[in-house]
Amino acid sequence: MIQIPQDETLLSDWKQHLDQDIETLKYQANISNIRNVLNRIELHCPDIETLCIKDQTLTNESVEKMIGWALSHHLMHSSESSTKDGKLVISSESISYGLNILQGIQNETKSVRNSLKDVVTENEFEKKLLADVIPPSDIGVTFDDIGALEHVKDTLKELVMLPLQRPELFCKGQLTKPCKGILLFGPPGTGKTMLAKAVATEAGANFINISMSSITSKWFGEGEKYVKAVFTLASKIAPSVVFVDEVDSMLGRRENPGEHEAMRKMKNEFMVNWDGLRTKDKERVLVLAATNRPFDLDEAVIRRLPRRLMVNLPDASNREKILRIILTKEELDPNVDFEAIATMTEGYSGSDLKNLCVTAAHCPIREILGMEKKEKALAISENRPLPALHDSSDIRPLNMDDFRYAHEQVCASVSSESTNMTELLQWNELYGEGGSRKKTALSYFM
Known part of the structure; x- marks a missing residue:
């Protein structure tokens, strides 16, 4: 356990060193985060170490936005593009431009809260x-x-x-x-x-x-x-x-x-x-x-x-758009067919599609847990040490079988032929945007 100095002079020096260490850790974490994002999108910044970002710890989302603005700045202001090892080279000046935009938005957010x-x-x-x-x-x-x-x-x-x-x-x-x-x-x-x-x-x-x-x-x-x-x-x-x-x-x-x-x-x-x-x-x-x-x-x-x-139930083309947004950050197998999923989810609302995707996303995790259970049982039977648990890198991408399974588990929450749906459509005809305004008697034989 670290003992805090009791002497005021020593305490002041101790706090100063502590603040410097915190700034150094923030700087190193930010540079590492920026470098990882640059590598992931095939970019290279030779003078990245000159960036001095010590006052905050940048999240992955913030870094991605910052690099996006930096790339736009580079493409607009650079007459010639150079590459290194197949990666586009951008300067720290462009990244600083992206950082300034990010900080401006963050300051505006703080002012709204204040x-x-x-x-x-x-x-x-x-x-x-x-x-x-x-x-x-x-x-x-x-x-x-x-x-x-x-x-x-x-x-x-x-x-x-x-x-x-x-x-x-x-x-x-x-x-x-x-x-x-x-x-x-x-x-x-x-x-x-x-x-x-x-x-x-x-x-x-x-x-x-x-x-x-x-x-x-x-x-x-x-x-x-x-x-x-x-x-x-x-x-x-x-x-x-x-x-x-x-x-x-x-x-x-x-x-x-x-x-x-x-x-x-x-x-x-x-x-x-x-x-x-x-x-x-x-x-x-x-x-x-x-x-x-x-x-x-x-x-x-x-x-x-x-x-x-x-705000009606989505048709097939709109269900496909919704699915693409829901699954935009998920790792998908190349065989995933958005059009096929949209076709088999007739009558599903946006909320139903979200539930379907959540159910599908649990399938690979369920497989991992089942595998761990078998490996543990085998290790015990053979009197061996228990194997290490799997992590997120072992989870396979989602495939069409996952969505077919989810489709069997999650059904549409609203029937297009229900009385409530019929009343909604009739009310829209009378009072909604683009309705015909023609009054029709509600049929009791449906």
């Missing part, structure tokens, strides 16, 4: 809500993480991101006022919550997630004050996205005779504050709601959600 800490709250409700606000840099979901849904993503970019990012373009006239309410509806597991998070990330907006379950568990009896605090806080930390999950359970039809008086008051308070938000043209706050049952919503709520986008 700005949230500096928000002055008026009451305990705002204070507690502020602790649950997610800054855009921490959400961790972008549109690139969502396979398919191109039409929905394009519409959201036009309706949400542009007004939040470029408000000066939407201040002329009355018809281009930013939309204050958007509804995402569709069967479970199709990516509605991910879309909401991606909107906040891409638009650089703070994310406030509210649901009926959070209100009843934390704020029951004080729902009105909670709802008011949601809107006052959202205005203070604008641009912001107020995401109302399970909106049908919170803002369902008000003519329900068995509804509690407290719930009715809370709904009315939500409507009043929402209307106040809609009258403020320059308020950069959006209410984004999601539901599996839009037909249960109060008509006043539907009116306040002028844009209603159905």
Whole structure:
């Protein structure tokens, strides 16, 4: 055990040496990490040792981004490209350029977090809500993480991101006022919550997630004050996205005779504050709601959600896109056929496809564990020392047999012929984007 010096002079020297050792370790770890990434992508930096990165420990993800920016800088500013041992040579100057971009983004992230800490709250409700606000840099979901849904993503970019990012373009006239309410509806597991998070990330907006379950568990009896605090806080930390999950359970039809008086008051308070938000043209706050049952919503709520986008089950080509994104960081056997997997997963939602891939990914691990069990039993029977355990490098790539096995275990969670699905499609025809608006009677013989 290291004894800490008691003398102040010795203690000061000891701390100084300790700080220097920590900086040296960070420097060595960063250089090693950068060199590994460069080798992996066939790049070489002869003067890499001149990079002095001691103030932080870079993650693999950070280094990959930094090298990407460095390579772009090199290709744009270097008239001649040289190689060594078959690897493209880039200078430490280009890597420093990538590092500067990385540090700039990290500093911007820190400033956003600090700005949230500096928000002055008026009451305990705002204070507690502020602790649950997610800054855009921490959400961790972008549109690139969502396979398919191109039409929905394009519409959201036009309706949400542009007004939040470029408000000066939407201040002329009355018809281009930013939309204050958007509804995402569709069967479970199709990516509605991910879309909401991606909107906040891409638009650089703070994310406030509210649901009926959070209100009843934390704020029951004080729902009105909670709802008011949601809107006052959202205005203070604008641009912001107020995401109302399970909106049908919170803002369902008000003519329900068995509804509690407290719930009715809370709904009315939500409507009043929402209307106040809609009258403020320059308020950069959006209410984004999601539901599996839009037909249960109060008509006043539907009116306040002028844009209603159905997030439907993906077709075969979109399932293939989703699978490619889910499996982008997995090691796959060359025989893995994305098109074949997409074809055999008819009716699967994005969530179902994720579960399918997780189940498939456990197959090689299960094989390793079975092999270890046999090796252990054989060693015991032969009175030999137990063999060493396998590590991640021994796990084989995923193959088509794994996905066929997973397909037998994981089925679609939503039936395309279910009553709920039929009602969703009919509601979309009446109220959704691009619907025919033709009313058709719901058949009871299905």
